[in-house]
Amino acid sequence: MNNVQNKKRANKSSLPFFFTNSFVVSSIIIIISFVLLIVAFTFDIVPPILNRGIQPATFPKALLVLIIFLTLIVYFLSLKIPWKKEKKLPKQFFITLYNFILFVIIAKTLDFLLAISVLSFLISYFWGERRIIYLLLVSILFPIIVFIFFETILGLRFPPGIITNIYYN
Amino acid sequence: MENLYLMMAPLFSSKLLIVLFFGTLFGLILGVLPGLGPTTGGALILPFTMTLDPLSAIVLLTSIYCAGTYGGAITAVLINTPGTPAAAATCLDGYPLAQKGEAGRALGMATVSSAIGGIFSVVVLVFFAPLLAQLAYEFGQPEYFALAIFGLTMLASIGDGSPIKNLIAGAFGILISTIGKDFMTSIDRFTFGINELSEGIGFIPVVVGLFAISEMLTQSTLLDQVFKRITLKAVKLPSIDDYKKTWKTILRSSGIGSFIGVLPAEGGTVASLIGYSEAKRWSKKPKEFGKGSIEGIAGAEAANNAATGGAMVPTLALGIPGSATTAVILTGLIIHGVRPGPDLFREQPEFLYGIFGSMLIANILFFVFGFFGAKIFARITLVSNKLLWPMIFAVSVCGTYSLNQSLIDVWIMLLFGVIGFFMRRYGFSLVPVIIGLILGELVEGTLRQSLVIFEGNWLMFFTRPIALTFFILSFIALIFPLIKRKKIKND
Numbered sequence: 199m200n201n202v203q204n205k206k207r208a209n210k211s212s213l214p215f216f217f218t219n220s221f222v223v224s225s226i227i228i229i230i231s232f233v234l235l236i237v238a239f240t241f242d243i244v245p246p247i248l249n250r251g252i253q254p255a256t257f258p259k260a261l262l263v264l265i266i267f268l269t270l271i272v273y274f275l276s277l278k279i280p281w282k283k284e285k286k287l288p289k290q291f292f293i294t295l296y297n298f299i300l301f302v303i304i305a306k307t308l309d310f311l312l313a314i315s316v317l318s319f320l321i322s323y324f325w326g327e328r329r330i331i332y333l334l335l336v337s338i339l340f341p342i343i344v345f346i347f348f349e350t351i352l353g354l355r356f357p358p359g360i361i362t363n364i365y366y367n
Numbered sequence: 368m369e370n371l372y373l374m375m376a377p378l379f380s381s382k383l384l385i386v387l388f389f390g391t392l393f394g395l396i397l398g399v400l401p402g403l404g405p406t407t408g409g410a411l412i413l414p415f416t417m418t419l420d421p422l423s424a425i426v427l428l429t430s431i432y433c434a435g436t437y438g439g440a441i442t443a444v445l446i447n448t449p450g451t452p453a454a455a456a457t458c459l460d461g462y463p464l465a466q467k468g469e470a471g472r473a474l475g476m477a478t479v480s481s482a483i484g485g486i487f488s489v490v491v492l493v494f495f496a497p498l499l500a501q502l503a504y505e506f507g508q509p510e511y512f513a514l515a516i517f518g519l520t521m522l523a524s525i526g527d528g529s530p531i532k533n534l535i536a537g538a539f540g541i542l543i544s545t546i547g548k549d550f551m552t553s554i555d556r557f558t559f560g561i562n563e564l565s566e567g568i569g570f571i572p573v574v575v576g577l578f579a580i581s582e583m584l585t586q587s588t589l590l591d592q593v594f595k596r597i598t599l600k601a602v603k604l605p606s607i608d609d610y611k612k613t614w615k616t617i618l619r620s621s622g623i624g625s626f627i628g629v630l631p632a633e634g635g636t637v638a639s640l641i642g643y644s645e646a647k648r649w650s651k652k653p654k655e656f657g658k659g660s661i662e663g664i665a666g667a668e669a670a671n672n673a674a675t676g677g678a679m680v681p682t683l684a685l686g687i688p689g690s691a692t693t694a695v696i697l698t699g700l701i702i703h704g705v706r707p708g709p710d711l712f713r714e715q716p717e718f719l720y721g722i723f724g725s726m727l728i729a730n731i732l733f734f735v736f737g738f739f740g741a742k743i744f745a746r747i748t749l750v751s752n753k754l755l756w757p758m759i760f761a762v763s764v765c766g767t768y769s770l771n772q773s774l775i776d777v778w779i780m781l782l783f784g785v786i787g788f789f790m791r792r793y794g795f796s797l798v799p800v801i802i803g804l805i806l807g808e809l810v811e812g813t814l815r816q817s818l819v820i821f822e823g824n825w826l827m828f829f830t831r832p833i834a835l836t837f838f839i840l841s842f843i844a845l846i847f848p849l850i851k852r853k854k855i856k857n858d
Binding site for chain 1: 414415417418529535538542549551552554556557559583584587591751753754757760768772777781785789792794811814816817819823
């Protein structure tokens with residue numbers, strides 16, 4: 199009985215080839231490489247008198263062809279020895295990714311320091327920190343220390359924004 | 368004699384001693400924290416080194432390298448999680464021994480063997496780096512091209528994971544180095560009309576992204592993980608009996624580690640695995656391995672620290688990094704206007720021997736810190752990831768921004784963080800990307816200059832004996848994994 203159940207489970211998990219990790223990963227690498235290869239064909243061509251050994255596009259083209267070729271080998275080898283199955287990514291991973299996007303938006307539109315603060319708060323919160331003192335420490339005190347450190351010791355000028363403008367003015 | 372005096376110079380400079388003290392301390396903290404390590408730490412600290420003179424900057428980076436490599440052992444022994452990848456083999460026997468109530472003995476052996484391995488490798492560095500530099504005087508453009516190719520194929524051959532995936536990662540690294548204006552003709556390549564990309568992609572955003580940000584994403588998937596901590600009372604020096612059992616292993620692993628370190632590869636990680644398996648092979652009690660063998664700890668730890676000095680040999684003598692961390696150190700050298708290679712040995716011996724001497728002192732310092740402070744360092748692992756990683760993110764972002772004061776660098780860092788996460792998830796090593804990126808310009812530049820010399824005749828490469836030797840070695844490096852696999856199959 200157990201064997202039958204195991205067999206059923208095995209059949210259920212044996213996905214069509216286009217759903218396997220090796221196929222998806224190899225396809226993504228090959229597609230991106232192919233697009234870049236097309237882009238490489240649009241590079242300017244240098245007249246022979248300025249040409250140093252090979253055209254500027256030749257080296258990247260050779261690399262991309264090599265990557266495509268090696269990826270195909272990796273894929274065909276995976277048919278013989280399948281890649282190990284990865285666990286599903288948890289919710290926190292996607293939240294962290296979304297927070298990165300939010301960080302970019304805030305840093306671009308409002309303020310760099312504010313973006314660091316917001317991201318630190320959100321990551322800490324969504325990763326499970328609920329103690330308000332620690333959240334404030336991570337999202338306000340620490341970014342301010344880092345800001346002052348970089349500003350004073352390295353003489354760094356942070357990009358303008360609603361908070362940094364107040365500081366600089 | 369004069370060189371010995373130059374080596375001891377850091378001892379007489381209060382500034383260098385302070386740098387060494389803080390570098391070692393910082394390195395230990397980085398090594399202890401799982402997910403961080405000397406590579407990420409070195410990349411994060413690089414912007415700060417701009418406030419230092421070149422020698423102090425490189426001393427800071429090398430002390431982080433030596434101490435960080437050892438620091439991983441503390442976490443490996445006490446919570447069965449390697450603080451750095453190089454300490455993975457230490458877990459195999461360190462943790463079982465700690466479970467038997469002998470955490471102090473395990474850490475004592477890890478500390479002693481790490482220090483001996485590290486000091487041994489500095490001796491190797493002092494003797495072999497000048498010899499290699501001398502040999503490098505014979506190198507022209509074709510030889511450097513062949514050498515860089517050899518470095519990349521070695522990386523694929525003895526690196527961690529699948530050799531073909533390592534080659535893809537290395538080619539990807541070189542491809543990144545082609546972004547921006549072509550350095551010979553000023554033609555834009557893969558800039559997509561973005562002005563900031565004309566200068567190319569910096570090393571720091573890529574390293575911080577690949578190591579720190581991708582690790583942050585990895586940690587977001589491990590929040591449920593619970594570590595079983597073993598309480599440490601005090602680190603104990605190994606007994607006479609332990610020394611009798613392990614001195615041969617320590618010496619063997621120090622040799623193995625130094626040799627592996629010289630080869631461009633994942634330095635300490637590979638060295639510790641080979642050091643461990645050789646210790647098992649030569650042991651009178653191989654069955655004890657994996658159950659708390661003191662020889663296992665000695666074999667792994669002596670090897671991974673011995674790789675630090677070994678990896679510095681090609682970095683300083685040829686400008687070819689022996690590991691990911693030495694790639695960061697190489698960047699540090701370049702940022703400070705120091706060009707590694709044979710000329711450095713002739714023109715700035717005080718600088719070089721200052722680095723050698725400070726590496727020696729760093730190995731002694733981490734021994735003292737590890738011996739007396741392991742208990743305190745072990746407590747650092749109690750800092751919650753929920754607090755630690757947002758703080759690391761803040762430092763990563765500011766550090767990356769600070770080098771060129773460019774937000775594009777920060778976006779690149781985030782992008783490479785995501786790429787790095789998925790590469791690791793699907794078995795692609797990150798180290799070849801870093802080495803490829805740093806060797807990319809050398810590979811392309813020397814290839815093109817060689818072709819100018821050879822008037823476009825590719826076959827001329829094979830008429831140069833040194834270049835031909837490197838090509839043959841590269842070929843052997845490529846077929847070595849196939850032979851190894853076949854041998855394992857036959858066995």
